[in-house]
Amino acid sequence: MDNWLYDEFKHCGVDYSNAGEAERYDDQHRRFRDYEKEFREMMDFLGIRDTKDKTVVDLGCGTGATSVFAADLFKTVYAVDVSAVMIEKARKKIDRGVHNIRFVNAGFLSYEHEGEPADLVITKAALHHLPDFWKQVALLRINTMLKMGGMLYIHDVVFHFDPHEYDGRINSWISGFEKTAGKEFRLEVETHIRDEYSTFDWIMKGIVEKAGFTVEKSRSDDGFVTEYACRKVRELNCRNRQGQA
Ligand SMILES: C[S@@+](CC[C@H](N)C(=O)[O-])C[C@H]1O[C@@H](n2cnc3c(N)ncnc32)[C@H](O)[C@@H]1O
Numbered sequence: 001m002d003n004w005l006y007d008e009f010k011h012c013g014v015d016y017s018n019a020g021e022a023e024r025y026d027d028q029h030r031r032f033r034d035y036e037k038e039f040r041e042m043m044d045f046l047g048i049r050d051t052k053d054k055t056v057v058d059l060g061c062g063t064g065a066t067s068v069f070a071a072d073l074f075k076t077v078y079a080v081d082v083s084a085v086m087i088e089k090a091r092k093k094i095d096r097g098v099h100n101i102r103f104v105n106a107g108f109l110s111y112e113h114e115g116e117p118a119d120l121v122i123t124k125a126a127l128h129h130l131p132d133f134w135k136q137v138a139l140l141r142i143n144t145m146l147k148m149g150g151m152l153y154i155h156d157v158v159f160h161f162d163p164h165e166y167d168g169r170i171n172s173w174i175s176g177f178e179k180t181a182g183k184e185f186r187l188e189v190e191t192h193i194r195d196e197y198s199t200f201d202w203i204m205k206g207i208v209e210k211a212g213f214t215v216e217k218s219r220s221d222d223g224f225v226t227e228y229a230c231r232k233v234r235e236l237n238c239r240n241r242q243g244q245a
Contacts, residue, residue, distance in 0.1 A: 013195035124153075
């Protein structure tokens, strides 16, 4: 293996490979999130209907905030994460009779999609774990997982402010989060900004387009948390890490 490859299993910022972190995750996030409502709003935003024959890949699935609801609607769900303990939390939410969800302990840079090409790839609050160069590589790889015309949904913290305003804008966003989710979460958001790799909206749109997608829609209520609905419009002739076309 090339020595210059990014090690996506070595967590930057919050260490989701830590069992205590996985244990705390849902309690902490439910203070400001309603997973089911988020799922419904995402589906409305994407305008995807007739899901029963469709395949979805959830990259950075975590404790299953999206995958668990997707399993009710889609034919097959691939729930992928670099953290085995986060996957374990997600797995425990799945009823015994549900067989259409496959958990894979891999990441943006290592997951090899082997089923039929996906109709939808979702990545929620996860892409910022990669520096921009590796986000671009991840997006190229996502292109190869999808059918032509398939959708990519990105939900992440992305910066919309003018670069010179960074100080005030980041401080007021963090203070707002503290009011909603408490002091403990303030520390997590500080870690996010300091040690993880959120990027600017114009960079995100640029790398998405370079990877063969068009951004059909994007929205952000607070100028930070942002959703992108992207459609695959170009087949890429790129090679994966095994050197296959
Ligand atoms: C903030 S959590 C989001 C989890 C879930 N998507 C949600 O909406 O709650 C970030 C997740 O991304 C995962 N992650 C970090 N780097 C990753 C990578 N390179 N590939 C895939 N998942 C990654 C972490 O293990 C963690 O489960």
